[in-house]
Amino acid sequence: MLLINCPYCGERDQSEFTNGGEAHVARPKDPSQVSDREWSEYVFIRANPKGIYYERWVHTHGCRKWFNAVRNTSTDEILKVYKIGDPPPPIKEFKNTLKSPSGEPDVGSGNFTVKKI
Amino acid sequence: MIENKIYFKFDGKTFEGNEGDTIAAALLRNNVKLVGRSFKYHRPRGIYTCGIEEPNALVQIINEHNEPNVRATVKKIYEGMVVKSQNRWPSLKRDLGSINNLLSPIFSAGFYYKTFMGPKSFWKNVYEPLIRRTAGLGKPPKEFKSKSIHLQHNVDIVIVGGGLTGLLAAKKLAGTKYDVLLIERENSFGGILKSSKKIKLINDQDPNDWIEKTERLIHNSSNIKVLRNTLVNTYNFKDHLIALEDKSVGKPQDNKKPELVLHKIRTKQTILANGHIERFISFRNNDLPGVMLAASFEKYIYRYGVVPDESPVIFTNNSSTFSLIKSLIDLGHKPKAYVDIRDPKKIEKEVVELLAKNNIPFYAKSEIEGCDGKNEIKSVTIRFKKNETAKIKTSMLCVSGGFNPDIHLFTQSKGLLKWDENLITFKPDKIFQNTITLGSVSGNFSYQNIMKEINEKLSFLEGINDLDIKLDIEGPVNFHIKELWETKNAKKSLWSKSFIDLQNDVTTKDLKQAVTEGFNRIEHLKRFTTNSMGTDQGKISSINALGIVSKILKKNISDVGTTTYRPPYAPLNFSAIAGRSTYEFYDPVRKTPIHPWHIKHNAVFEDVGQWKRPWYYKKYTNETMHEAVQRESKQVREAAGILDGSTLGKIEIKGKDALAFINLIYTNSFTKMKPMTARYALMLGEDGMVKDDGIVCKINDQHFITTTTTGGAANVLAHMEEYAQTEWPDMNVYVNSITEQFATFNISGPKAKTIMERVFSNIDFNNKKFPFMTFNNFDYLNSKVRILRASFTGEQGYEIYISPKNALTLWERIFYYSRGINLVPYGTETMHLLRAEKGYIIVGQETDGTVTPIDLNLDWMIGKNKKDFIGKRSLIRSDIISSERKQLVGLIPLDKSYGIEEGQHIIEEKNLDTPIKKPIKMLGHVTSSYFSPTLNHCVAMALIKGGNRKIGSQLYVSTSDLNVIPVEVVKPNFIDPKNERLVS
Numbered sequence A: 001m002l003l004i005n006c007p008y009c010g011e012r013d014q015s016e017f018t019n020g021g022e023a024h025v026a027r028p029k030d031p032s033q034v035s036d037r038e039w040s041e042y043v044f045i046r047a048n049p050k051g052i053y054y055e056r057w058v059h060t061h062g063c064r065k066w067f068n069a070v071r072n073t074s075t076d077e078i079l080k081v082y083k084i085g086d087p088p089p090p091i092k093e094f095k096n097t098l099k100s101p102s103g104e105p106d107v108g109s110g111n112f113t114v115k116k117i
Numbered sequence B: 001m002i003e004n005k006i007y008f009k010f011d012g013k014t015f016e017g018n019e020g021d022t023i024a025a026a027l028l029r030n031n032v033k034l035v036g037r038s039f040k041y042h043r044p045r046g047i048y049t050c051g052i053e054e055p056n057a058l059v060q061i062i063n064e065h066n067e068p069n070v071r072a073t074v075k076k077i078y079e080g081m082v083v084k085s086q087n088r089w090p091s092l093k094r095d096l097g098s099i100n101n102l103l104s105p106i107f108s109a110g111f112y113y114k115t116f117m118g119p120k121s122f123w124k125n126v127y128e129p130l131i132r133r134t135a136g137l138g139k140p141p142k143e144f145k146s147k148s149i150h151l152q153h154n155v156d157i158v159i160v161g162g163g164l165t166g167l168l169a170a171k172k173l174a175g176t177k178y179d180v181l182l183i184e185r186e187n188s189f190g191g192i193l194k195s196s197k198k199i200k201l202i203n204d205q206d207p208n209d210w211i212e213k214t215e216r217l218i219h220n221s222s223n224i225k226v227l228r229n230t231l232v233n234t235y236n237f238k239d240h241l242i243a244l245e246d247k248s249v250g251k252p253q254d255n256k257k258p259e260l261v262l263h264k265i266r267t268k269q270t271i272l273a274n275g276h277i278e279r280f281i282s283f284r285n286n287d288l289p290g291v292m293l294a295a296s297f298e299k300y301i302y303r304y305g306v307v308p309d310e311s312p313v314i315f316t317n318n319s320s321t322f323s324l325i326k327s328l329i330d331l332g333h334k335p336k337a338y339v340d341i342r343d344p345k346k347i348e349k350e351v352v353e354l355l356a357k358n359n360i361p362f363y364a365k366s367e368i369e370g371c372d373g374k375n376e377i378k379s380v381t382i383r384f385k386k387n388e389t390a391k392i393k394t395s396m397l398c399v400s401g402g403f404n405p406d407i408h409l410f411t412q413s414k415g416l417l418k419w420d421e422n423l424i425t426f427k428p429d430k431i432f433q434n435t436i437t438l439g440s441v442s443g444n445f446s447y448q449n450i451m452k453e454i455n456e457k458l459s460f461l462e463g464i465n466d467l468d469i470k471l472d473i474e475g476p477v478n479f480h481i482k483e484l485w486e487t488k489n490a491k492k493s494l495w496s497k498s499f500i501d502l503q504n505d506v507t508t509k510d511l512k513q514a515v516t517e518g519f520n521r522i523e524h525l526k527r528f529t530t531n532s533m534g535t536d537q538g539k540i541s542s543i544n545a546l547g548i549v550s551k552i553l554k555k556n557i558s559d560v561g562t563t564t565y566r567p568p569y570a571p572l573n574f575s576a577i578a579g580r581s582t583y584e585f586y587d588p589v590r591k592t593p594i595h596p597w598h599i600k601h602n603a604v605f606e607d608v609g610q611w612k613r614p615w616y617y618k619k620y621t622n623e624t625m626h627e628a629v630q631r632e633s634k635q636v637r638e639a640a641g642i643l644d645g646s647t648l649g650k651i652e653i654k655g656k657d658a659l660a661f662i663n664l665i666y667t668n669s670f671t672k673m674k675p676m677t678a679r680y681a682l683m684l685g686e687d688g689m690v691k692d693d694g695i696v697c698k699i700n701d702q703h704f705i706t707t708t709t710t711g712g713a714a715n716v717l718a719h720m721e722e723y724a725q726t727e728w729p730d731m732n733v734y735v736n737s738i739t740e741q742f743a744t745f746n747i748s749g750p751k752a753k754t755i756m757e758r759v760f761s762n763i764d765f766n767n768k769k770f771p772f773m774t775f776n777n778f779d780y781l782n783s784k785v786r787i788l789r790a791s792f793t794g795e796q797g798y799e800i801y802i803s804p805k806n807a808l809t810l811w812e813r814i815f816y817y818s819r820g821i822n823l824v825p826y827g828t829e830t831m832h833l834l835r836a837e838k839g840y841i842i843v844g845q846e847t848d849g850t851v852t853p854i855d856l857n858l859d860w861m862i863g864k865n866k867k868d869f870i871g872k873r874s875l876i877r878s879d880i881i882s883s884e885r886k887q888l889v890g891l892i893p894l895d896k897s898y899g900i901e902e903g904q905h906i907i908e909e910k911n912l913d914t915p916i917k918k919p920i921k922m923l924g925h926v927t928s929s930y931f932s933p934t935l936n937h938c939v940a941m942a943l944i945k946g947g948n949r950k951i952g953s954q955l956y957v958s959t960s961d962l963n964v965i966p967v968e969v970v971k972p973n974f975i976d977p978k979n980e981r982l983v984s
């Protein structure tokens, strides 16, 4: 279970939170002016990377505040939390973080808990 | 020490044990060796180990609601305990299932996948009953009410394991600023100190005295908390451990106290000091009762004072059995023979001298070829030169195949392993979390180095001092081992098997067969053979399997890799996971203030979310649901009815920008709406699909109250909060749930107005003064009521909102004032029927997340002039505006005596073939269907492709008895289509 640092309450168990998917997917200012394609990308299309991911969380069983987090989806480390409206931290800030917990290859999973030389 | 005698039953026979004995210890004390039958072949099995790693000795505890698969090597006895062996029929000694052993060719690797391929009917009638009776472990337990609880901990450091290493680590941390939790799975500390004679003295003291002193030190330090009888089962990210504490060790379960406690522990640093596990060796019939791991044998001597056998044969590939030999000699006994696979030059001189001095037959560079016996071991065959063997009579064989660091938790934490060529095992290499491994779990098998290791690895902590310790070690100081996984099998018969997984009855031959068949990846091989997939997860054998497979594949073990270690470390009860969340505590029950009245009036309740809502009221004892609903519905249309609508979600929206906000949340336009009026409103998702509906009451532009569906209340609130915070954070708007602040009654029917006039005599209900969809606040019963003229039945109706405190009084008064009017209380089923007659939708019944307002012909609710609202843009996407979408229509059976079933298909075919030969075009499905007592026939609603165009045509509805009935497609409004009754 992750330990999530709510920017308003501090560190709490993951069970108090709900994940809200990718962050910084802005709702078009004037939806009537965007094409079908642009609109459907806003509604349906989300990134699903292995690695650094900017995502939203809400402290459902706490302060009920939404906030953003930067999580490494392959290690589950939460590298940063910040409030809604704050600028997203640049990705280069996280370039030295672990690629994976157990030295797996970049693509795929499987068992690689034994060190490869 | 005075031993208290304890009497317990095993398979109907009473046995005497000592207080503190495990079931296994007590049975060994009574010379019982056969304790179970194996999973597939029903071979006799005995006690193989002295701990949690036990693969064989699983029993059922009859007096603990038949708890199955309990490890006899862990569970402690108490007075009156009733234990039964498992997987045998009719009795342990004469087991008819053991015929499976002779059928074993069909039970070989992959047999579940290969053998039972067909024919289909054989599965149900032959295979399944056969497998169910013969294969398997214990029988399911009886139902019982768990009293387990969960506890949370937040600490700085957790020490897993209270053996020598764990105690030394705790001693270092005693009195420091760190908040420490020390967890030991047994009921006493000491580990190896208590279960062997490997360490004679610590700081010149008897180990037991040292343990006692250290325990006292820990106890007196205010920063260390101790959990005993607690097994750490799971090591999650991020440094989150789950541990199970057994509260009823060595005593019957208390009916009033929790029997299990699940500890959820968040820590900053985890110290793994959880030791090692001895592994076995595969040879012919290595499963016979009487074969036991050597360190377990020694543990029985020191922990329980039981000598399982006075003269066992010892078989090893390493230096660890010295203390066992010494212990037997010190007790006046003597091993029958010592068999060591290692070269005589490599065997430690302490061992050689001890054997020589005591005239113990010594076979170096030799191995056990196999053992023989029927229900237990009678003899072993020693191969001492290439083809020379000797048979020795013995009733016990102690085996040591080396040791594995107990890496289970370490790998759960996603730490990396590496292969150690000297120790012939995997050991922790790279950590992923804040993990420190100490002692044998880190691959440090030399006691001499232990203090140095602890001092070094904990040196980063603040305010702790280096400790010094002096250990007097019995026998060889350094661990030495020679690789050996299996000895060559000389005898060929169906009885001769060399096992690699005792619990799942997997043989080394199965491994070879699986590789031959192409399963050369270890994860595939595991699933194909079921190796290490039992409840013990192959604790004493999984590394051996890797050794054997690597030899077949001619690869290094580190290239073969391990299978994935997954939590839990050992099986745990579902009741522990459930904790208090069982029965009435499983999910909170929400009741309205009128609940007691409903019960008194024989309401039958329906669960709507967590709410208990009256479904219908049984007026007479024999009244069926259909009769009750017909009666209630008719009475609402003829006189008046009252529904307890308190469960409806209510949300208050306030703020300078409340109007702008609500215009974005709902499809309707609220701008021109007058204060103190109400509107039926729809809420969409951004995909344009209907999400919820309700009534929006406008108090003024800065203050609204909305209702939601009963089940949707929490989601609607969350939806509003999300948009207010993330999309429009600059808006001044506050949303708040007020569902439980108001009880709500819906009164409707031709006499509703009369009743309202009688109850609220000071209010003017004149239809002109109190028109449809308006509301007002009034004083009543020293509190406020809000009355809204609205209806969900199509009859003239009123919704009353009142504080829950006064609600029941008002409800009863309404009935009091309705004398002579025939007011009927009705439930949700009648509500559904009445709204269906009017063609009103229920979100979740007429909609399923794929339905737009246009599909429902509710376009009139879309604020056409609004620039934006959630989902608006989606309503003009090409496939949303297609006229071929499914649209909501009404259905009436042509033959009025027929009923239409909900969920049935709408088709064009008049007749169906039996069996159906060609695909049938499905036009849609029936969403709601009721028998209308007012119209005296069935009315239904359906979503049909291009439904609007089909109004007036004839279609067919399938039935559950594979028939079709003809129906007419109509507009979904069956009663009072002009709404004269409603709006007047």
Ligand SMILES: [Zn+2]
Residues within 6 Å of the ligand: A006, A007, A008, A009, A010, A059, A062, A063, A064, A065
């Ligand atoms: Zn919070």
